[in-house]
Amino acid sequence: GIPVQRPYYCRRLHPEPELAVVLGRRTRGVSRDDAMRYVAGYALCLDMTARDAQDTCKARGLPWTLAKSFDTSCPVSDFVPKEHVADPHRLRLWLKVNGQLWQEGDTADMLFSVPELISYISEIITLHEGDVILTGTPPGVAAVEEHDELEAGIHGLVSMRFTVVQQRLGA
Incomplete structure (x- = not known):
């Protein structure tokens, strides 16, 4: 696949595998009870964060x-229809770097459930078909x-692979 670029201004690039929720239709002010009706499916995202830039921006x-929206900052896997996912809160996400397991976790441990995220976000922002919500790492x-x-992968569903390259100033 396309390499992931570490921006020229970044010295600490952190990959964060995350479950992505893909909306299937326009959503505004939906309740938690109805939120899952708006989900079309899922994907895996690799949320690349220029941590040093993020720390500077926060301060x-x-x-x-600069920390979250550079070229190649969020690779997205193939789409997985919701019919292929029995329960989005029982998925295993993982990340290997150079063949070694660095991160592994269960979506049951997310701070907020998929319906909570959709309901909360849709109170503030109108969501549209194809919009993607990342859920944490x-x-x-x-x-x-x-x-x-x-x-990176979601066990039994999807995986993706990338090489990190250093972006050169002006390139």
């Missing part, structure tokens, strides 16, 4: 754009280096 009260986040091989 200065600035948006996290298991413990064990650490920095990756140039040439590291990343492999």
Whole structure:
């Protein structure tokens, strides 16, 4: 696949495997009880975070754009229809770096359930078909280096693989 770029201004790039919830239709102000009716399916996202940039932005009260929105900052796996997922709160996410397991966790341990997230977000923002909500990452986040091989997955559903490359200034 396309390599994941560590931005030229970043020295601490952290990969965060996350369950992505894909909305199937317009959603506004939905209750927790009805929220799952709006889900089309799921995917795996690798939320790449330029942690040093994030720390600087947080300290200065600035948006996290430099930390979270650079090129290749959020690879998304193939789409998994909701019919293929019996319970989104019983999925196992994992991340290997250079073949070693760095992160593994169960979506049952998420701070907020999928219906809670959809309900809360839809109170503030109108969600549309195809919108994606990331749900958080298991413990064990650490920095990756140039040439590291990343492999992430949702056990039994989907996986993806990337190499980290260093973006050069002006490139």
